Amino acid sequence: MAHVDNTAEHKNTGTAHIWKTFWILLGIxxxxxxxxxxxxxxxxxxxxxxxxxxxxxTLVKAFYIVAEFMHLGHEIxxxxxxxxxxxxxxxxxxxxxxxxxxxxxxxxKDLSPGKPRVEQKAAPAxxxxxx
Amino acid sequence: xxxxxTAKKKWWAGGYSPFNVSYGKLMMWYFLLSxxxxxxALLISYGTVRFSSTSWPDPNHVFHSFPFMGxxxxxxxxxSLMTFILIMSSVTMVLAVxxxxxxxxxxxxxxxxxxxxxxxxxxxCQAWEWTHLYHNNAWWGxxxxxxxxxxxxMNSNFTDFFFTITGFxxxxxxxxxxxxxxxxxxxxxxxxxxxxxxxxxxxVGLYWHFVDLVWVFVFTCFYLL
Numbered sequence: 001m002a003h004v005d006n007t008a009e010h011k012n013t014g015t016a017h018i019w020k021t022f023w024i025l026l027g028i029x030x031x032x033x034x035x036x037x038x039x040x041x042x043x044x045x046x047x048x049x050x051x052x053x054x055x056x057x058t059l060v061k062a063f064y065i066v067a068e069f070m071h072l073g074h075e076i077x078x079x080x081x082x083x084x085x086x087x088x089x090x091x092x093x094x095x096x097x098x099x100x101x102x103x104x105x106x107x108x109k110d111l112s113p114g115k116p117r118v119e120q121k122a123a124p125a126x127x128x129x130x131x
Numbered sequence: 132x133x134x135x136x137t138a139k140k141k142w143w144a145g146g147y148s149p150f151n152v153s154y155g156k157l158m159m160w161y162f163l164l165s166x167x168x169x170x171x172a173l174l175i176s177y178g179t180v181r182f183s184s185t186s187w188p189d190p191n192h193v194f195h196s197f198p199f200m201g202x203x204x205x206x207x208x209x210x211s212l213m214t215f216i217l218i219m220s221s222v223t224m225v226l227a228v229x230x231x232x233x234x235x236x237x238x239x240x241x242x243x244x245x246x247x248x249x250x251x252x253x254x255x256c257q258a259w260e261w262t263h264l265y266h267n268n269a270w271w272g273x274x275x276x277x278x279x280x281x282x283x284x285m286n287s288n289f290t291d292f293f294f295t296i297t298g299f300x301x302x303x304x305x306x307x308x309x310x311x312x313x314x315x316x317x318x319x320x321x322x323x324x325x326x327x328x329x330x331x332x333x334x335v336g337l338y339w340h341f342v343d344l345v346w347v348f349v350f351t352c353f354y355l356l
Contacts, residue, residue, distance in 0.1 A: 015229055022222045026215070033211050036355060040191060040206065051356050058351040062344055069225050069340040078142055079150040083160050090171055097175050101182030108185055 021068040028057050159334045163341045166303075170345050173299060174352055177292040186278035188289050190354050193269075193276050198259055210354045213256045214346065217304075220249025221343040224311075228336045231329025236318060239329060243315045246339065250308040257301050261294070270294065293353060300349055303342045310335045 032054060039050050067073030072080055109115075142149040150157050181187050191206035198209070223245040230238030268275040271294050274287040314335050323329045 015226060018222060018225045018229065021225075022218065025218050029211065029214055029218070032351075032355060033207055036191070036207055054351055054355045058347055061347045065221070065340055065344045065347065069221055069343070070337055076142070076151045079152060079157070079160070082150065083164055086164060087167065089168075090175075093171065093175050094178070097179040098182050101179035104183035105185055108183070 017068065021064050024064055025061055028061050032057055153330060155334055156330065156337070159337050163337060166341065167345075170296075170299070170348070173292075173296050174348060177296060177352065180288050180292065184288065186280040186282055188274075188276040188284065189279040190356075192279075193264075193289075194260075194354055196263055207354060209256070209260065210350065213253055213260075214350050216249055216253045216256065217343050217346050220246050220253065221340055223249060224336045224339045228329075228333050231323070231332040234324075234329070236321075236324060239318050239332060240315065243311060243318065243332070247308055247311045247315065250304055250311065250339075254301065254304055254308070257297065257304075261297075264290075264293075296349060297353070300342070300345055303345065307335075307339050307342050310338060 035045070035050060035053060039045065039047075045053070072083065142151070148154070148157070152160075194210055195204050195206045196209065197203065197205045223242045227239050227242035227246060230242055264270075269290045271291055272287050274284045274290040276289060277283055314332055317323060317331065318329070323331060
C-alpha cells in the first residue's frame with residue numbers, strides 16, 4: 001500500500017455523503033415508479049417520452065453508484081478514463097443492434113404472409129411468362 | 132481531492148501505480164469492465180430481439196404479483212421492494228468500507244452482516260418471483276404471456292431473456308454474498324487487522340456495487356420499459 005497515497009484522506013470523514021447518495025438513488029427510483037403508475041392510470045406521459053425519461057434517470061442512478069459508491073469520482077483521471085473510455089463501444093453497439101432489430105421488424109411486417117407487396121418489382125407471374 | 136497535486140505528478144514516470152490504486156483494485160475494475168460488457172451484450176441482444184418483434188408482453192401485466200397478496204393487481208411493487216433492498220445493501224457495503232478506512236473492526240463486521248442479509252433477502256425475493264412465474268407456466272422455452280397488443284405469443288423470446296438475464300444477475304448476487312461471507316470470516320479472524328488495512332473489503336465492495344449497478348439496468352429494461 002506504500003505506493004498508494006490516498007488512504008489517509010478518508011480517515012475520520014463523515015458518512016453524510018453516503019446517505020446523501022442513498023437518498024438520491026431512492027428518490028430517483030420512487031420518481032420512476034410514480035411516473036410508471038401515472039402512465040398506467042392516465043396514459044400520460046406518452047410511451048416514448050416516458051421511456052426516454054426512464055433511460056435518462058437510469059443513467060443518472062448509474063452515475064451516482066459508480067462515482068460515489070464505487071468511488072470512481074474520487075480517483076485520479078488515469079483510472080477514470082481507463083474504465084470509462086472502453087464503454088464508448090456501447091454507444092455503437094446499441095445503435096447498430098437496435099437498428100438491426102428494427103429493420104427485422106419492418107421486414108416481418110412488410111413481408112408477412114397475405115400482405116400485398118408494396119413497391120416491389122412486378123411479379124413475373126403477371127406477364128404469364130413461362131421461361 | 133488532490134487535483135493540484137496529481138496534475139503536477141508524473142504518473143507514468145514509474146515507481147508508483149499510474150492509476151494511484153493497488154494492483155488488486157485495478158484488476159477488480161478491469162474485471163468489472165469485462166463483466167459490464169457481458170451484461171451489456173445480454174441486455175443489447177434482448178433489446179434487439181424486442182425491437183425485431185412486432186409485439187411484446189406488457190411488463191405491468193406480467194409482473195403484478197406480491198407474496199401473500201393473492202390475485203391483487205400490484206404492478207411494479209414487488210420489484211420496487213427488491214430494488215430498494217439492493218440499494219440498501221449497497222449503502223451498508225459503503226459503510227463497511229468506510230469503517231474499514233477507520234480500522235473499526237466492530238463496525239466492519241456489523242455492516243458486512245447487514246450487507247449479507249440484504250443480499251440474501253434479494254435472492255429470497257428473486258426465488259419467490261421465479262417460483263411464482265414458474266407456477267404460471269413461464270420458464271425457458273415456455274411463454275404463457277400474451278403480447279401487449281392482444282396477440283398470442285409466437286415464441287418464448289420474452290421468458291428466455293427474462294430468466295437468462297435475471298438468472299445471470301442472480302448468480303452474480305449469489306457469488307457476491309459468498310465473497311462477502313468469506314471477507315466477513317477474514318475480518319472476524321483478524322486477517323486484515325494483521326495486514327494493516329481493510330482493502331479487501333473495498334475490492335469486494337466494488338464487486339457488490341457493480342451487482343447493484345447491473346440491477347439498475349435490468350430493472351429499467353425488464354420492468355419499466
